[in-house]
Amino acid sequence: MKMNELTNFLIKCRLTMMISNQEMLKIIKISQNSDNLEQDAFLFLKDKWGWEKFNQFLPLFRSNDTSKILAINYLSDEYPDILREIYNPPALLFYRGNIKLLKTDCIAVVGAREATEYSYRCINGLVPKIKGKYTVVSGLAKGVDGWAHQAALNNYVDTIAIIGNCLDDYYPTHNKKLQDEIFKFGLVISEYPPGCHIRRWHFPQRNRIIAGVSQKVIITEAKERSGSLITAEIALQESRDVYAIPGRIGDSLSRGCNKLIEEGAIPLINFNEL
Structure with missing residues (x-):
């Protein structure tokens, strides 16, 4: 089967909103030894789901327009090799922008949504130092994520936004202009198909892709329990280099970074060393 035919088949599956990432990975595995993917994939789904669910799926599959x-x-x-290595790699990624950026060396910059001026200064000091070496990856959230993407655009550094909503939506809404700029000058990717509504669990799921595409992950500010620490933990599990910017002991937004350093993350005190 040709690659674009497989992609088209998977898009039609995903648009039904009924199929899991693990099930799509299984269909991809089936495709590698199949002369009739639709027949073999449908047999797999019938066996896995039963007739009732499959009969709900089939008309949705048939009606989907992927053009x-x-x-x-x-x-x-x-698809980057480094992302294939992670646990539960995304079977399908929707995108707008320059897809070639996924094969560049990437450095993730993440942190608190309610980050302080300290993160803003660090990001704007860091990003110019990595120009020509790394693509800046983040999650297009409020705070650190948005600042990282904007600093990249301002300094003509390539950037990839990995979002927890579909490409047709803007979340948070005040980052609409920024997202549109990344569509034009960088790359925006998502696991979630057009029409898929935002769910709270999308964002920790998204974090595994941020860590997965990146050789290095930097945390600027984070509370002891936060999405940024989830990203850091995933990165450590996947043998990525994790850097944390040290902060003052009494600051709540520095506790996460200081804890990471205590547990073995690399303290980032010289941006020239990246």
Whole structure:
């Protein structure tokens, strides 16, 4: 089966909103030894789900139009090898922008949504130092994420936004202009198909992709329990280099970073060393 045919098949599956990432990974595995993917994939789904669920799925699958949707799958040439290594890698990624950026060396910059001027200064000192060496990756959230993307654009550094909503939505809404700029000058990717509503669990799921595409992960400010620490933990599990910017002992937004350093993260005190 040709790669674009496999991608198209997976998009149609995903648009039904009925199929899991693990099930799509299984279909990709089936495709590698199949002369008739639709027949073999449908047999797998019937066996897995039973007739009732499959009969709900089939008309949705048949009715889906994929003509204007851009995506890559796990086997695509554009899919980075480093992302294939993680636990539960995304079977399908929807995108807008320069997909070639996924194959560049990436450094993730993440932190608190309610970050302080300290993070803002650090990000704007850091990003110019990595120009020509890394693509800046983040999650397009309020605070550190948005500042990292904007600093990259301001300094003509490539940037990838990995979002927890579909590409047609803007979250948070005040980052709409920034997201549109990244569509034009960088890359925005998502696991979630057009029409998929935002769910709270999308964001920790998104974090595994941020860590997965990056050789290095930097945490600027974070509370002891936060999404940024989830990203850091995933990065450590996947043998990525994790850096934390030290902060004052009494500051709540520095506790997460200081704890990471205590547990073995690299203290980032010289931006020239990246």
